[in-house]
Amino acid sequence: MTRYRDLFRVPEFTPLFLTGAAHNAAQTVAGLGLATLVFRATGSPLLAALALFGPSLAQLVGATTLLSAADRLPPRAAIGGIALCFAVGTAVLAVPGLPVWALFVILFAEGLAASLGGGVRYGLLNEILPRDSYLLGRSLTNMATGVCQIAGFATGGLLVALLSPRGAVLAGAGCYLAAALLARLGLGARPPRAKGRASVAETWRTNRLLLSSPARRRCYLALWVPNGLIVGCESLFVPYDPGRAGLLFACGALGMLAGDTAVGRFVPARLRGRLRFPLQALLAAPFLLFVLAPPLPLALLAVTVSAVGYGASLLHQERLMGLVPEELGGHALGLHSSGMLALQGLSAALAGTLAQYTSPRTGMTLLAVTSLAVTCALARADRTTGPGPDGGGDGGDGGRAAGAAVVAGSLSAGASSGARRSPRRDRPRTA
Numbered sequence: 001m002t003r004y005r006d007l008f009r010v011p012e013f014t015p016l017f018l019t020g021a022a023h024n025a026a027q028t029v030a031g032l033g034l035a036t037l038v039f040r041a042t043g044s045p046l047l048a049a050l051a052l053f054g055p056s057l058a059q060l061v062g063a064t065t066l067l068s069a070a071d072r073l074p075p076r077a078a079i080g081g082i083a084l085c086f087a088v089g090t091a092v093l094a095v096p097g098l099p100v101w102a103l104f105v106i107l108f109a110e111g112l113a114a115s116l117g118g119g120v121r122y123g124l125l126n127e128i129l130p131r132d133s134y135l136l137g138r139s140l141t142n143m144a145t146g147v148c149q150i151a152g153f154a155t156g157g158l159l160v161a162l163l164s165p166r167g168a169v170l171a172g173a174g175c176y177l178a179a180a181l182l183a184r185l186g187l188g189a190r191p192p193r194a195k196g197r198a199s200v201a202e203t204w205r206t207n208r209l210l211l212s213s214p215a216r217r218r219c220y221l222a223l224w225v226p227n228g229l230i231v232g233c234e235s236l237f238v239p240y241d242p243g244r245a246g247l248l249f250a251c252g253a254l255g256m257l258a259g260d261t262a263v264g265r266f267v268p269a270r271l272r273g274r275l276r277f278p279l280q281a282l283l284a285a286p287f288l289l290f291v292l293a294p295p296l297p298l299a300l301l302a303v304t305v306s307a308v309g310y311g312a313s314l315l316h317q318e319r320l321m322g323l324v325p326e327e328l329g330g331h332a333l334g335l336h337s338s339g340m341l342a343l344q345g346l347s348a349a350l351a352g353t354l355a356q357y358t359s360p361r362t363g364m365t366l367l368a369v370t371s372l373a374v375t376c377a378l379a380r381a382d383r384t385t386g387p388g389p390d391g392g393g394d395g396g397d398g399g400r401a402a403g404a405a406v407v408a409g410s411l412s413a414g415a416s417s418g419a420r421r422s423p424r425r426d427r428p429r430t431a
Contacts, residue, residue, distance in 0.1 A: 004140055004265070012128045013137070015186025019079060020121060021144050022179035023086075028152025029159065030090050030172020034103075036165040042100060051107065056341040058111025059118075063338035066112060068206055069198035070119030070330035075190050079124070080183035082117040086110060087176035094169040119334020123193060126321060126329040132269070135318045139264020142314070146253050146260075194327040206331050210324065214385060219320040222378050223313060223336050224343045226280055229371035230306065232347030233287050233364040240360040244296060251300045255307025263311035276315040277379035283309025284375065287368035290361045 008014050031051070038051040069078075089106050092098070122138075129137045159168040196202065211217050234252060237245040259279075267275060286302035294302065317336065324332045347367065354363035 004136065007129070007133065007137055007140060010129060010133075012124075012187055015182050016079075016121070016124060016128070017141065017144065018186070019083070019179045019182045020141055021148050022175050022182060023083060023117075024145050024148040025152045025155075026086070026090070026172040026175030026179065028149050028172075029156040029175060030093075030169050032153055032156035033160055033165040033168025033172065034093055036160050037169070038100065038103070040165070047100065051103070055107050055111035055114060057345040058108045059115040059338040060342035062112040062115025063335055063342070064207065065200045065203055066116045066198075067119055067331050067334045067338070068200075068202035070116055070123055070334045071194035071327055072192045072196060072198045073120065074192055075120055075124040075127075076183060076187040078120045079117065079187065080180045082113050082120075083176050083180035083183060085113055087173050087180060090169060090173040090176055094166045094173070096166070115334060115338040118337035119330040122333035122337065123330020124187075124190075126333065127190070127193065127326070131321070134321060135272075135314050136264045138314050138317055139260045139311075142260045142310075143257050146256050150250070150253055193330060206328065207335060210328070210332055210335060213323065214381075216320065216323050218378050218382060219316050219323065220336060220339065221374070222276070222280065222316045223320070224339045226283060226371040226375045227310065227313060227340065228343030228347040229367045229374070230283050230287065230309075231344040232351035232367045233290075234303075235348040235351050236355050236360040236364050239355055240290075240364070241296075241299075247300065248303050251304040252307040255304040256310045258304075259308035259311030260314065262308070263314050267315075272315050272318065276312055276319065277375055277382065279309055279315070280312035280375045281309070281372060281379075282306065283312065284368045284371035287364050288372075290368075291365040293361060 008017075035051045038047050089110050093103055093106055125137055125141070126134055155171075156168045159171055211220065234249070237248045241248065263272075263275075263279070283306055286306040289298065289302045317333070320332060320336065321329065351363050351367055354366055358366075
């Protein structure tokens with residue numbers, strides 16, 4: 001069985017891993033400093049929250065306009081160029097006297113670029129790792145994301161306290177610059193995975209194609225909706241228990257690391273298809289306890305156990321990658337990433353609205369019930385339809401090959417349908 005240390009022997013994995021880690025660290029450090037700046041300037045909790053999470057909502061726009069470029073750009077140039085743009089844009093955000101409207105324009109542009117960058121980065125990961133090592137690679141990058149977020153928020157808090165919010169923002173810009181240098185110096189030059197010119201029309205066409213299969217639609221819904229609703233539950237930790245919200249977040253991060261490690265390292269391939277939906281149900285079930293206002297130890301245990309269920313995302317991603325051709329891997333993963341982040345932002349807004357009119361624990365319970373219902377509905381649909389690319393189950397290697405062949409055939413249908421048939425050549429011969 002492949003181990004985590006074996007991944008670092010694969011050429012280009014280490015620089016790609018470090019580039020992603022630097023990007024995540026920059027995002028958390030700069031985001032915390034920027035949210036503090038906005039709150040001090042405006043006194044608005046809503047604008048401060050949008051400064052921290054607003055770029056995630058902008059990725060929904062990027063998913064419908066820019067994603068076709070994820071497979072049509074050279075990966076090294078795209079990853080390094082996007083990181084460099086983030087470094088410049090974040091440095092501009094630290095300029096004193098910058099109007100709030102200009103700040104949000106820059107954040108919106110960064111959100112659009114992030115929707116493209118996620119597709120390019122995850123597509124390259126799928127390209128450089130063998131197929132049987134992809135799940136382990138995503139597990140390791142997810143773990144690194146969690147660690148970088150925890151360390152980034154802690155470092156950002158120290159910088160805000162010891163220096164200033166602008167100092168934290170500039171430190172984030174420096175991390176983005178380090179990510180750009182790592183990409184430029186560590187990654188090899190590779191051609192684009194797909195041919196043709198990127199456009200909004202091509203993005204829409206490929207999105208429709210990826211969502212045309214029931215099996216792929218179920219994968220996307222499973223990756224977007226149940227997880228996003230539970231992120232909405234977690235967004236209510238502060239109003240639920242302001243004094244211990246940090247402890248709840250830390251337990252969630254611990255559970256997520258445990259789940260990703262267990263799924264990526266110890267779950268055998270023959271069990272992965274069966275565990276996708278039961279593990280995802282674990283994500284929502286513990287939050288039902290919050291309707292009873294549990295004591296703090298039980299609440300911490302519930303949050304930790306719930307976060308283990310995030311490991312189901314790795315299984316759904318592996319299933320998705322088996323249903324799309326390699327040349328569309330970046331677009332498919334970019335659509336997953338952008339949709340996931342957009343659903344998380346919308347779920348946080350929904351959770352806040354429910355808590356405003358009821359209570360935080362009622363809002364968490366309602367979102368958990370909805371997440372569990374969606375998971376059960378998707379699992380039932382996966383069982384009742386047949387195997388293969390347009391059905392349920394895993395379908396085996398034949399189903400994966402068929403799924404990729406269906407998409408690849410659809411992509412080339414436009415070119416082949418344009419050729420006129422010859423009546424003389426195609427007329428059936430008779431005696």
